[in-house]
Amino acid sequence: MVLIEANRPDDSCVKDIVTEQEALPPCVMDPYKDSGFVVQTEVKQSTVPGGGSGRYVLADVKKGQVVRITSLIGAAREAAAGHNHSMQQCKGTFRLLELQVMVVILEATRPDDSCVKDVIEEQQALPPWVMDPYKDSGFLVQTEVKQSSVPGGGSGRYVLEDVKKGQIVRMTTLIGPHEKPRPGTTLVTNNAKALLDCLNYKDVKGMPTNNEQIVHFAGTPFNVSEDNESVYHWAPFNCTNHSSDPNIVLALPPVEDGHLYLVALRDMQAGDELFHDYRADTLPSWFTGLCAEWNCVPAEYLGYQISGNEGFAKRNEDVSMAQWPGAV
Numbered sequence: 001m002v003l004i005e006a007n008r009p010d011d012s013c014v015k016d017i018v019t020e021q022e023a024l025p026p027c028v029m030d031p032y033k034d035s036g037f038v039v040q041t042e043v044k045q046s047t048v049p050g051g052g053s054g055r056y057v058l059a060d061v062k063k064g065q066v067v068r069i070t071s072l073i074g075a076a077r078e079a080a081a082g083h084n085h086s087m088q089q090c091k092g093t094f095r096l097l098e099l100q101v102m103v104v105i106l107e108a109t110r111p112d113d114s115c116v117k118d119v120i121e122e123q124q125a126l127p128p129w130v131m132d133p134y135k136d137s138g139f140l141v142q143t144e145v146k147q148s149s150v151p152g153g154g155s156g157r158y159v160l161e162d163v164k165k166g167q168i169v170r171m172t173t174l175i176g177p178h179e180k181p182r183p184g185t186t187l188v189t190n191n192a193k194a195l196l197d198c199l200n201y202k203d204v205k206g207m208p209t210n211n212e213q214i215v216h217f218a219g220t221p222f223n224v225s226e227d228n229e230s231v232y233h234w235a236p237f238n239c240t241n242h243s244s245d246p247n248i249v250l251a252l253p254p255v256e257d258g259h260l261y262l263v264a265l266r267d268m269q270a271g272d273e274l275f276h277d278y279r280a281d282t283l284p285s286w287f288t289g290l291c292a293e294w295n296c297v298p299a300e301y302l303g304y305q306i307s308g309n310e311g312f313a314k315r316n317e318d319v320s321m322a323q324w325p326g327a328v
Contacts, residue, residue: 031055034136034184036070038171038325040258065326069140127201128181129213131236133157136183138172145239149273156273157239163268166321169248170262172234181235186260190229192290199233215296218287221252221260222280222317229284232260242299243275244307249317250276253324263322278303279312 029035031043039059046054061067131137133145141161148156163169172186177194181187189195195214203209208216218231219238232250240248248262262276281300291298297305 128235
């Protein structure tokens, strides 16, 4: 076990980013990105006469399927964690708010596209390695980023609640190089030009260079093909260290759904640090060549340097218990 991809920025930097993200009113937030919808949807003119905009599903949905996941924040969360009567009051409050929002949608139209684009561009201006590691990150369990238990390992991510084998720990939306990463997304590129055009951020004072960060945060799902040509960059960073005995794995689902997942390989208790096996990456030669040019060691190579290859086989993790969204 060793070394995180890179150190977390100082808390003052994170707080500034959180404040900037929270400055956006919900009514002008992009209705798709990082919204918590786990099925593909589209917002367009409603079928209700005079109803303004409505949201439509773009995939078949089964009865009982979870359509959207959002996190409770503030007093509502405290109520949900308390007594039963508080929980009922909390639910009632949210039901009322939901009805109010529905009425507003029926009476008002979606913000014009130029406003939505401005919001998206503002969020995309932040490099993934300085994004707040919590907000809109796609983690479906509560986590905390702090000093790793690995000596010299920098920061690590810990779960703050019990996790079951097969549970989805994080879900991010796959995006291509036509857009910059935003919280809750994973960028997929298959050539150096596309990668560098997309991750062309300025160096951040007090942190590794932009090129070094590109190497530090690169990886792949464990179950890509042997001839994989793509590199994946998570936004924000996973902040997980290497172990030859991992408790999570980065995985694509058996049926493509436009998302990438962190799956628990065994039961975990609150307070456990998350580890994945860097050797499970299958980085393409065009990317490892770029790393060599920059004199940087990618995570996959680092994993072999630490743990060797004896007894290790790629694409061998058991995710048969994975609780894929939408699975019957």
